[in-house]
Amino acid sequence: MSTSPSPPGRELVVQRRYASARQTVAFELANADGLALPDWAPGSHIDVVLPLANGELVRQYSLCGPVDNARLWRIVVHRERHGRGGSAYLCDQLVEGQRLYVRGPRNNFPFVPSPRLTLLAGGIGITALLPMVAAAQDAGCDWRLLYLARSQADMSLLDEICRLPPERVTLHCSADRGRLDLAAWTRTLGPEEAVFACGPLRLLDDLESLHDHTARWQLHLERFENPNFAQGEHRAFEVVLARSGRSVRVNSEESILDALLREGLALDCSCREGVCGSCEQRVLQGVPDHRDAVLTADERRQNTHMMICVSRATTPTIMLDL
Numbered sequence: 001m002s003t004s005p006s007p008p009g010r011e012l013v014v015q016r017r018y019a020s021a022r023q024t025v026a027f028e029l030a031n032a033d034g035l036a037l038p039d040w041a042p043g044s045h046i047d048v049v050l051p052l053a054n055g056e057l058v059r060q061y062s063l064c065g066p067v068d069n070a071r072l073w074r075i076v077v078h079r080e081r082h083g084r085g086g087s088a089y090l091c092d093q094l095v096e097g098q099r100l101y102v103r104g105p106r107n108n109f110p111f112v113p114s115p116r117l118t119l120l121a122g123g124i125g126i127t128a129l130l131p132m133v134a135a136a137q138d139a140g141c142d143w144r145l146l147y148l149a150r151s152q153a154d155m156s157l158l159d160e161i162c163r164l165p166p167e168r169v170t171l172h173c174s175a176d177r178g179r180l181d182l183a184a185w186t187r188t189l190g191p192e193e194a195v196f197a198c199g200p201l202r203l204l205d206d207l208e209s210l211h212d213h214t215a216r217w218q219l220h221l222e223r224f225e226n227p228n229f230a231q232g233e234h235r236a237f238e239v240v241l242a243r244s245g246r247s248v249r250v251n252s253e254e255s256i257l258d259a260l261l262r263e264g265l266a267l268d269c270s271c272r273e274g275v276c277g278s279c280e281q282r283v284l285q286g287v288p289d290h291r292d293a294v295l296t297a298d299e300r301r302q303n304t305h306m307m308i309c310v311s312r313a314t315t316p317t318i319m320l321d322l
Contacts, residue, residue, distance in 0.1 A: 009049070009103040012073070014096050020076050021156040024124060025091045028065070029073045029100065036070040042131035043109035043222065046073065047270045047278070049101040050086050058270045059086040060224075062198075063105060064127040064157070067134065076156050078124040103270065108277040108294050109222035113139035114194035120207075122148045122199020126156055128222045129198055133164060144168045148199065151175045182206050191216040198222040226274040226293040226310065237312065240319040241265075242284050247317075256308035265322070267308075274310035281308050286318030
C-alpha cells in the first residue's frame with residue numbers, strides 16, 4: 001500500500017506484437033528515443049490510455065517481461081468479447097510502430113519471499129505471476145506454478161512456461177480434467193505455504209472463501225475485477241480536507257473522487273473501479289466504507305487508507321489527508 005503520487009506518464013512505441021494464445025496478444029513497448037524505462041518489480045502494472053471513438057479509456061495491464069530488461073516492457077492483452085472496447089482496440093488495431101500513452105508502473109501485488117509458495121494463475125492472470133518465478137528462484141524459495149485454463153490453446157506465454165523446470169509446473173485444462181477442486185487442493189497446503197493468485201473473479205472469490213481465519217497458509221491476491229464495486233447504500237456525507245480545512249459534500253449519486261474533482265482538486269485517478277490503487281488516500285478521522293479490490297482484509301480493518309473512486313463513509317463525516 002502506498003500513498004505516493006502516481007509516476008508520470010510517458011509515450012511508448014510498440015516495438016513488437018505477437019499472438020501469445022488463442023485470444024491474447026503480447027505487446028513489447030519501448031521509449032521512442034531508446035532510453036531506459038523506469039525500474040519495476042514483480043506484480044507491477046501500468047495504466048494504458050486508449051483513445052477510443054466514444055472517449056478516453058484507461059485499462060491496467062501487468063508487466064510480464066524480464067524485470068532486468070530496462071529497454072522493453074511487455075504486456076499481454078486478452079481480447080474480451082463483451083468488454084468496453086479497450087482490449088478489442090489493442091488486439092485488432094494497435095500495430096508495430098504505433099504509440100501508446102501509459103502511466104506507471106504501480107505495484108499493488110508485491111512479491112514477498114516465502115520458504116514454500118505456489119503461484120496460482122487462472123487464464124490471463126499468468127501475466128502478473130510469471131515474473132515472480134524468477135524472483136522466487138533468486139530468493140531460494142521452494143516454488144511451484146499451477147496454471148489453470150480451459151485448454152492449452154488458451155494458455156498465454158506457454159512456450160516460456162514450458163522452459164521452466166517441469167517438476168515445478170502443473171498445467172490444468174478444465175476441458176480435459178474438469179474444474180480444479182480448490183477445496184481439496186487447499187487442504188494440501190502447509191503452515192509455511194504462501195499462495196499468490198491472479199485470475200478470474202470466481203477463482204479468487206472461491207480462494208478467499210476457503211482462506212478463513214483458521215487457515216494455516218497465506219493468501220495474496222491480484223484482482224482485475226472488483227466484486228465490491230456496487231455493494232452497500234449510497235448515502236450523502238461530508239469529506240473534510242485536513243490541510244485546508246475545507247468541507248466538501250459528497251452526494252449520494254457521486255463518488256468522493258468526483259466530488260473533489262468537481263471542487264477543482266488535482267488528484268491521481270485511473271480505473272475508477274477500485275482495482276488500480278491510484279486514487280488511494282490516507283484517512284485521518286471517520287470510518288471508510290471500503291468497496292475496493294486493492295486493500296487487504298487487515299488494511300481494511302485498520303481504516304487508515306481508502307480508494308476514493310469507489311469507497312464511501314459509514315460516518316457522517318470523514319477526514320482525508322488532503
